[in-house]
Amino acid sequence: MSSKRKHSPLWTHFTEDIDNKKAKCNHCSTIISIAGGSNGNLTRHMKTKHLLIPLTAERQTPILPSLNSLQSSQSTCESENIISASSNIVDSQQSMTQYIRRPPPVPKIEQIDKQLVKMVAKGHHALRIVEETEFRKLIELVSQCPGYKLPSRKTLSENLMSRIHNDVMAEAKIKVQAAPALSLSTDGWTSRNNDSYIAIVAHFINEETKLHSVLLGCINYKERHTSQNLCDFMKVVMAEWNISHTVAAIVSDNAANILSAVRLGDWRSISCFAHSLNLVVQEATKKISHKENIN
Structure with missing residues (x-):
């Protein structure tokens, strides 16, 4: 084994076999061939099997020049200055060790x-x-x-989550309000407990031409799902997020009440393609079943 290869930081994770053609992993005891003369197999093994283990070696603290190497012709005052400067360098280097990332044993x-x-x-x-x-x-x-x-679980649910939710909400509002135009998608459903929910999501392209989607709300809606109520609900959400003037279109299913609500708000309506396709398939299967029953 060449000295160059043995000096690689990888060898802190492997033990070389006697025949110099194989290495044993110190973490999982896997035997790896090194007959080709490079450390490629060792590197691939560490990145594949032990990704969380750092490969870099520990840094060594630089050794300061010995004061014996100073010329004897220097004055006492100069020597004291050099000693003081050397001490300051040593102190500085010792304080830097706390920032060095050493691999754990x-x-x-x-x-x-x-x-x-x-x-x-x-x-x-x-x-x-x-x-x-x-x-x-x-x-x-x-x-x-x-x-x-x-x-604790109580601290996480009652304190941390609500606080971080407010921070995330503030960041989301900045992003949404910065969009010159956006579209909304909305849908409603009923849970197993017979609770009604409505969700609204904003979709927009940011300054970096990347598509973003932000959930504006998923609300337990207890009012009747009339067209006017749904229209008023969407207006309230838009006002809360200050996006009433930037909504270009609203995507929804083909239910009569939501389509009518979009018309009442004077917004552009776009039918959900997935829901439209689902209705086509359901209608087709009904006709197929009807023909089979006749036959």
Whole structure:
């Protein structure tokens, strides 16, 4: 094994076999071929099987020049200044060590991996949770804050969620109100508990020409679903978000009450293509069933 390859940070995660043609992973004991002379197989293994384990090696603190190397002709005052400056450099370098990301020891990594598997298995979480961006951000932040403690369920539901909801709502309003034009989609349904709900979603293209959708509301609607009531409801939502002047069209199903509500508000109506297609299929199946019964 060449010294160049053995000096790679990858070898902190592998143990070389005697024949110099294979390496054993220190995390999962997998045997990997290195006969080709490169570390490509080792890198692919770490990125595929141990993605959360950093590959970079620990940084070494620079060694300051020895004071014995200073010329003997320097004056005492100059020497004291150099010693003072050297001490300041050492102090500065020591304070910087808190920002260096050192890889955790192998036993600690194995312990965390085991706990992760337990969480996924006992909590019935999807395996894709380890690939979700927000979950990975959470783990990254927690790793930088060892003293952090998870809040209780009551704190999470009654305090944190409502506070963060207000922050997210404020950010969403800025984005929606910045759109020069947008369309709304709305639909209503009844839950198993016989509670009626109506949702409204805003769709717009931002300055970067990217399509965005923002849920303006999903409300337990207890009024009668008359055309006038639905029209008034949509006007209230538009006023709350200050978008009454930017609504270009409203997409809905083909129910008579919502179509009439859109006309009352003098908005452009666009029928939901999926609902229209569903009605066509239902009508076609009725005729097919009728012909079969006749035959």
